[in-house]
Amino acid sequence: MNAENQRLRGMLSQVSNNYSTLQMQLMTLMQHQQQQSSTMIVEEDKKHHEAGGPVVPRQFMDLGPNAATETDEPSRSSSEERTPSGSGSPPNHKNETVPFDQNKSNYRDGKAIRREESPESESWVSNKVPKLMNTTNKSVEQASEATMRKARVSVRARSEAPMITDGCQWRKYGQKMAKGNPCPRAYYRCTMAIGCPVRKQVQRCAEDRTILITTYEGTHNHPLPPAAMAMASTTSSAATMLLSGSMSSGDGLMNMNPNFLARAILPCSSSMATISASAPFPTVTLDLTNTPNPLQIQRTPTQFQVPLASGFTRPVPHVFGQALHNQSKFSGLQLSQDMDSVQAPQNTSFSDTLSAATAAITADPNFTAALAAAISSIIGGAQPNNNHANNTTTSTSTTTNTNNTTTSNSNKIGSFPGN
């Protein structure tokens, strides 16, 4: 009984999630195409080459080279102190397990090693780059991974469910109490494939328990079911966007402003993407909430917001780049609504851009796939009872509905941040 309930609940959250995901994805994709076509393509190409095997249309999605980050809660406040989990007891035995990277992982996994590091499989490889992997040989491949290993994408969404369903299967491998947060953070690992390095951590916001922050890290080394596609591609594209952006502006960006934060808003929805190079590493945060805490935004002086929006601003990339440089000046730049006016000017080619973008997107297999995936998952998942039957209508309305649903869920988009 409960199970049923929970399941239903989960599905619901999933649906709304999917929707938002789609939005983001769309946004990110657009950006991609315009700006970084080159970068990503190259990478993908590379991958394809090497990873000849598998199959499936678009299997790997990478977060892009470099940098990691903690997603955690950007939220301010929550300064509660609490003693650490109280671990820290005397060591026992156990030495055999040396935490080497994946090399080790083979052992650890026991017999299930089938993925040994054949040259081809390299594309995904494990993600641990941390320390000890000094193994000489892997140099190259590893290097690439090493470079890219840290990108993370975190998604903030409202969800009752303990974890948003994204189409992947996850095995929980740990849980910890976060320092300033009463809610524990859970660590999951992808189990859809044996060696899949993808990990994610889930944590609930301290103040607003309804917000769930999910952070994805790594690249799937296996084909994803359509349902999983939406999230995966979204995150990957988001990451790529970030990376390409930062790259374009050069490392300078990162060096320049450790605290720098870039924001892109999707006015049409409440979702927005936040790119941050703050701290040690870059992070992309996709915010699907209505941002109940406008404070958060203000709290970081160095961030600025760019309307992506309804208008599909093509210049985004540039904006980013420049913004990076001028960010301080742009800090005040938020025009969710003014956008229109703003757009107008650059609008010159708007229609052009739009159509182009649309075309590109549509053309993009990933997008279509994702879209299809999302929809199908929504339909399929949402109506376990009736499942097949009338979908035509459903599908059509679904999109719309979802939209509303999501909106209503988070509702109050209308309310503007007073502060």
Add this chain to the structure above:
DNA sequence: CGAATTTGACCCGCGC
């Protein structure tokens, strides 16, 4: 009975 989760121990980088 195998698979997934729970949960305390362990590893390791970092700041003091």
Add this chain to the structure above:
DNA sequence: GCGCGGGTCAAATTCG
């Protein structure tokens, strides 16, 4: 060098 804290491992336990 020590303690803290984030992350991971793996034995024990629960779930299906």
